[in-house]
Amino acid sequence: MGKNNEPDEEMTVELELEDGAKVTCAVITILTVKQQDYIALLPLDENGENTDGEVWFYRYHEDESDPNVEPELTYIEDDEEYEIVADAFDEYLDNAEFDELIEEEDEA
Numbered sequence: 571m572g573k574n575n576e577p578d579e580e581m582t583v584e585l586e587l588e589d590g591a592k593v594t595c596a597v598i599t600i601l602t603v604k605q606q607d608y609i610a611l612l613p614l615d616e617n618g619e620n621t622d623g624e625v626w627f628y629r630y631h632e633d634e635s636d637p638n639v640e641p642e643l644t645y646i647e648d649d650e651e652y653e654i655v656a657d658a659f660d661e662y663l664d665n666a667e668f669d670e671l672i673e674e675e676d677e678a
Contacts, residue, residue: 583611585626585643596620600630601658607631608655609643610662627655 581597595611602608609630612620629644646652 582614583609583643585611585613594618595626598625599659599662601655601662603654603658608646608658609641610655610659625659627652627659 582594583597585593585595587593593613595613598610598612600607600609607630609628611626611628613624613626614620627646629646631642631644633639633641646655
């Protein structure tokens with residue numbers, strides 16, 4: 571895989587919360603669980619940092635027929651569904667950390 575010359579820019583989305591407040595979130599990954607896509611977001615403070623390690627999960631739907639349409643994020647109301655996504659995310663993290671460990675060893 572060739573690397574492009576663009577800086578590795580973090581994807582972010584702006585979420586509007588129920589109270590009308592807007593929160594910028596870094597996109598960590600998109601997970602597919604049982605044919606449904608979910609997005610894992612890291613809420614950032616005004617300094618662009620996340621201090622509490624909290625991750626938010628939403629259902630994610632992209633209009634594949636029109637890439638210009640904003641992806642739709644839907645709140646997950648079902649606790650069981652949320653748990654399944656959280657477990658899938660933990661697995662993703664385990665694999666991501668494992669990849670980083672391998673990369674570090676290669677550089678040594």
